[in-house]
Each structure stands twice: as C-alpha cells, then as structure tokens.
Amino acid sequence: MTEVQKDFVQKRESIIIKGNVAAAYAAKSARVQVISAYPITPQTTVVEKLSEFVDNGLMPGTQYIKMESEHSVFAAVVGASKAGTRTFTATSGQGIFYAHEMIHWAAGARLPIVVAIASRGPAPPWNIWADFTDVISQRDTGWMSCFCAEHQEIYDEILMSYKVCEDYDILLPKFVSYGGFILSHTSKPVILEDQDLVDTFLPPLPGEEGWPHIWIDPKRPMMFGNLIMPSSFYYEFRLKIHDANIRAKEKIKNVAKEFEKIFGRNYGNGLIQEYKMDNADIGVIIYGDLALQMEQAVDDLRDEGYKVGMVKLRHFRPFPTEDIIEAAKKVKVLGVIDRATAFGCQTGGPVSCEVKAALHETKGTATILPIINGLGGREVSLEQQKNQLIKLVKYNETGELPKDMIHGTLWDGLLEVE
Amino acid sequence: MSESEKWKKINKSVKERPKVQEYKNWKELSPIPISLPIDGNMGITGDWRTFRPIIKEGCNKCGICWMYCPEGVIKRKEDGSFEIDLRYCKGCGICAKECPTKNIEMIRESDIKDD
Numbered sequence: 001m002t003e004v005q006k007d008f009v010q011k012r013e014s015i016i017i018k019g020n021v022a023a024a025y026a027a028k029s030a031r032v033q034v035i036s037a038y039p040i041t042p043q044t045t046v047v048e049k050l051s052e053f054v055d056n057g058l059m060p061g062t063q064y065i066k067m068e069s070e071h072s073v074f075a076a077v078v079g080a081s082k083a084g085t086r087t088f089t090a091t092s093g094q095g096i097f098y099a100h101e102m103i104h105w106a107a108g109a110r111l112p113i114v115v116a117i118a119s120r121g122p123a124p125p126w127n128i129w130a131d132f133t134d135v136i137s138q139r140d141t142g143w144m145s146c147f148c149a150e151h152q153e154i155y156d157e158i159l160m161s162y163k164v165c166e167d168y169d170i171l172l173p174k175f176v177s178y179g180g181f182i183l184s185h186t187s188k189p190v191i192l193e194d195q196d197l198v199d200t201f202l203p204p205l206p207g208e209e210g211w212p213h214i215w216i217d218p219k220r221p222m223m224f225g226n227l228i229m230p231s232s233f234y235y236e237f238r239l240k241i242h243d244a245n246i247r248a249k250e251k252i253k254n255v256a257k258e259f260e261k262i263f264g265r266n267y268g269n270g271l272i273q274e275y276k277m278d279n280a281d282i283g284v285i286i287y288g289d290l291a292l293q294m295e296q297a298v299d300d301l302r303d304e305g306y307k308v309g310m311v312k313l314r315h316f317r318p319f320p321t322e323d324i325i326e327a328a329k330k331v332k333v334l335g336v337i338d339r340a341t342a343f344g345c346q347t348g349g350p351v352s353c354e355v356k357a358a359l360h361e362t363k364g365t366a367t368i369l370p371i372i373n374g375l376g377g378r379e380v381s382l383e384q385q386k387n388q389l390i391k392l393v394k395y396n397e398t399g400e401l402p403k404d405m406i407h408g409t410l411w412d413g414l415l416e417v418e
Numbered sequence: 419m420s421e422s423e424k425w426k427k428i429n430k431s432v433k434e435r436p437k438v439q440e441y442k443n444w445k446e447l448s449p450i451p452i453s454l455p456i457d458g459n460m461g462i463t464g465d466w467r468t469f470r471p472i473i474k475e476g477c478n479k480c481g482i483c484w485m486y487c488p489e490g491v492i493k494r495k496e497d498g499s500f501e502i503d504l505r506y507c508k509g510c511g512i513c514a515k516e517c518p519t520k521n522i523e524m525i526r527e528s529d530i531k532d533d
Contacts, residue, residue: 110449171449213449223453236444237451244449 014191019183022151022190023090023116023176024049026158028059029198030114031205032088034080036065036073038095041128042180043118046090070095074102081111082224084210086162090116092180093134094123100138106173107142107241109224110213112165114158117177118184119288121376129377130179132288132340136316136350142241144174144248146315147287151188154178156265157314159198163255166203168212170248172241179289179339181377193263201262245318252315271320273312274327276302280309282392283331283366285324285355287313288339290373290380297385301393308389313351321358328359333396334366335388339374348372348409369395369402373412384413463489467509469524471502477521483513 017025023046027035035054037047054064063080067073070091077087091099096117106113117135121127135145144164148154154176161174178184209215214224228234249271256270267273275295277283286294291312301308311327313320328334336356338349345353352370359365371388374380391402391410402410441447473483479499484492491503492513502513514522 108450214452221455223455224450226451226453228451233441233444233447233451236447239444240447240449 014189016187019151020045022155026155027088033085034063034087036076038067038073040092040095042184043090043092070099074099083216084206092118093120096134103141110171113173114161118180119177120180127376130182135177136340145317148178149291151190182289249318271315272323275310277309281307283309284335285311286337324358328365331366335369335392337371370409464505469509472523474521486516
C-alpha cells in the first residue's frame, strides 16, 4: 500500500454491525434492484435488514419480494435477473438444498446473481451453526463460491462479486459464504464505503436492454430454456459454463487488485491470501472464519520459533489450482483444514480432497495432511489450532503421522467422555 | 471482437443476431441457447388441415377472427380486411365459430377443386 492509501483508509468511518447486516449493507451499496427473500436461521437478519431499508425508503426503486420458500426465492431472482436487473438474496443450509433445482437453472442461464450464504450444518441431526457443507454441496452447479473470514470481507466480497459476475465475458452467479453465527451474529467494525466510490467501482446497472445474452422485451421476442436434442449443442453449452468458471480466475484477480487500489483493502490475489508463507516449512490451507484465528496461531508459533505459515482459501469455485500448487511448493508439509464434509471421498474433507487432486502429478510439492474440525459449529479454540500446527511440525520432523488419524484424516476435536 | 463486444452488438441489432444453427463450434456459441422467432419452425403446418376457412363477401372487418386465431395466421391487410395464411392454418375453425356475422365458412379440403 502506498502512503496516500493509508491516509485514505484512516479518514473513513466504520460502524459496528453484525456480519448479516454487513451483507445487507453491501446489497444496498451495490444498488440491487430486486431482492427476493425467505427467512432461515442464521440468514434471517440479512433479509430483515434489507426489508427495513426498503420500507424506510433507503433503497428507492428496489423491489422486495416475499416468497413462500427458497425454491421460489431462487425462481424469482432468476426471473428478475433474466429481465435485466441486479438481484440479491441470502439463504442458509436447508434453504440451499431446497433451492437446488433453481441453483442449477441460474448457472445454466448464465445469470449474474449474487447470493449471501450464512453457512450452517446440514440436517439431520438438526443444526444451525457454522459448517460449510451446505455451500460446498453446490459444487457442481456452475456457481462460483467463496468464503469470507471477517465482517469487512463480507461487505467487500459482495461488491467484488457483482463486478466479477456481471462481466460480459463471465456471466455466472456466485455464492458469498460465511460461518453461521460466528460471523453472521457477532458484531465488528465495518467500513461502509462512500456510495459514489462504490458506483465508480461497480459496473453500471443493466439498462433497458438487459443483459447481452438474455432479455425479456416484447419488442425483441426470444425464447429461452427450450429443449436441445442430444445431437445439438447441449454438450457445448455445458462446456461453456466450465470455460467461464476457469476464465473467471483472471477476472477475480484483476477485480481484487482494482478493489485494493480504490478502497485500500487487500485480499491476497483474490483467489487465495497467503500469510507468512515465505520461508515457512509448515503451512496450512484454511478457509472461512477459522482462517482469521489461524493467523493468530501462526503468529504465536512464529514467536516460539516454528516456521509456519498459512494460506487462506478465498475461492472454492473456480478452484485456484495454480496458486495452490505454487503455495504447496513453498513448504514441506501442508495441512488442509476443512470445516465441511465430503463423505466417502479420499479424505472426507471437500477442500483437502480437491487440494490433493490439484497437486497430483506435480513434483516438488508438500505432503498433504487432511484435517477436519469444527463441524456443526463445534468450537475450535486458538489452543486447538496451535496444536494442529504443532502436529504438522512433528509430522515434518519425525515423518510419523499423528496417532489419532481416522481413515487417513485427522478429525480434530472429537468428544471423548471419561 | 471480444466476447462482450460481440454480445453487446447482438443484443442491439435484430438483424445481426446469429441463429444457433449457424455456429461451427462451441467457441462461437452465445453463453446460452436462445430461440428467435421465425415463421414456421415446425414446417408448413397448413397441411394438417381438413377444413379450410374461407372469408366470404360481406365481412365487416371487426377483427374478432384475427384476435381469436390461436396460430396467429390471420393477417390484417392495408384496406382493413383480413386474409388467412393457409401455409400455417391448421383448420381448427375457431375463427368461423367466433365470427359474429357468420362470414367464415369451413369447407372440406377434398371439396375444393381449384388447388
């Protein structure tokens, strides 16, 4: 950061708000035109705040649609987005699963919808606390998805997401997820940016003519969503969704750079954010709110003389394969810490499995140790995270895996009743 | 031309919009498949017809038939009178049923000699 930018940051005021409220403020700052909503814990206060904004006339021209279910919510934002509007909604856990059909539809129709997800554990047993299995279970829908580690990042990432999604070369929807209750219902200072500045950062709202590829206009009739025979282009259109996802990596990096230039906050290269990875022997890949606490664990262990570092994974789709490979070349042992499950896969953790796949057939990269913790909002303390790092250090020194591995993965913090 | 420029152009110009069938490979495709209206996508559906509607002398040009035609094949001419596009008329007879002056007659195709 330059001197000028530092001054710039200090001048701005911040307010103390909950993570969910930060998401609502981001939608307001982005001047979204249509909000469709159905409440679900822990997302409820996002849409509560937005309805308050709309009711108080703070979002002139914004349509707020109350729906009877999440499936209808997504159907409504799909319809509104097709008509050429900037749309927003938020949901959690079971709500995402219920909307799954329309989630596929939004990506297939290439609609730039941004959705905030206050992640919670899937039922049963019923759970409403932080666990990213809900958003990660939408892995193959074509949506981009990312994780936020702090309150400010929720606000910033939603703004950045609109810029990425609405790029005519990308045109994909995106989930912006953060841990339920841990971020959604705790309060921290968040800088709410000047509206003029946000307006210059974001692309202009879609005009009368709508998006370039889809529109609803009686003067230019078109039909969308019709049947394509196997011999026609269905296969090719699916390839194009993947192609857009991969091309989005470059766009995400550029937008993160531009964001830093305008607002002065750095999010690594946009896809990942490294922390003390240079000259480290041991590293961890971690995402969501636990990444913030892990920075403290890394600092503490550095003070004790251990050469540790961490990589905060910001985007899960598109998956930053190249950046992960580069990070894995810097260290000898790399722990991959999941707060989500992918039952029956190689490691049991979705990100660790993905990282292993990314490093396959790449020489000179670290040994991977998959770790799972904090499922369903189980507390992960700073001490526990430091212990995870120590275990990785020991593994590097002695070559012996931790004793309590289950099916090749360290399930850390399991209850033991005496 | 970049992808975005290309699609911006297509969005604005009706004439320049390519039809999906004209694409050679996946790179040339638009982000999503859309269908633009063309006449008779399913072929000449008029040959499904058993009865042909004939507008007789004395039509008062009210436009009820034009409004009711489910296929949109009744066209208003410049003088205000109507003609039926027999290439696509399936002969359902709704126009004849709705005509307030009973000026449309349905005649069996086999009874028409001058074709």
